Amino acid sequence: MKKLFKTIIIALAFGCTALTVTAAAAPDLKSVQKSMADRLKDVVELKTAGGVGENNLGYLVARDKQKTTAELVAAENADRKAVYDALAAKDGKLTSKAVGQQRAIAIAKKAQKGEWLQSAAGEWYQKGSAADPDMKKK
């Protein structure tokens, strides 16, 4: 009986340790969301000015290096990757890349005229231009 009790205590201790490690490894998405909100104005300005574009994997890419800073793009992309990784892990069936591709589709739909986007085929175009795949369909 004592042996069984001891085994249960050890199993519980291992379980608690595993939960603590998992919680520590998972990013705090609330803080990621806040840091993204803090730099949102800069990102929007850069997109409007054509300094950065949105690729087909859901990440920012510097288009005009004179207008943008590598630090801003890197910080934004690191936060996005944390979100995609977390959602992929939560889903369990999709990869982080697939989640990013799904986000890229939504970004392209919400983009304003003139923003740089990358098509699924990998070609860069400005929304609303003649090269825009949606304009070609019309």
Next chain:
Amino acid sequence: MRKSAAAAIAAAGIFAGGCMSVETKNEVEVKPIEIKPMKIDVNVNVNVRVQKELDDFFGDLDQQAQQLKEEEK
């Protein structure tokens, strides 16, 4: 005469056997076609679920971004 009749019967038997084996192959080919719609359904469900998760996370950020763009105009 008897020999040729026996040969004809044997040939008919072999031919019938061949037909039966063709039928078995057809059954095997049909199976993957039945599975395909199920796979598509699963993919669509996964994409819809992930899109909802993405909307939950980015919804407010996207809304703020739209407001900022409107202000910039």
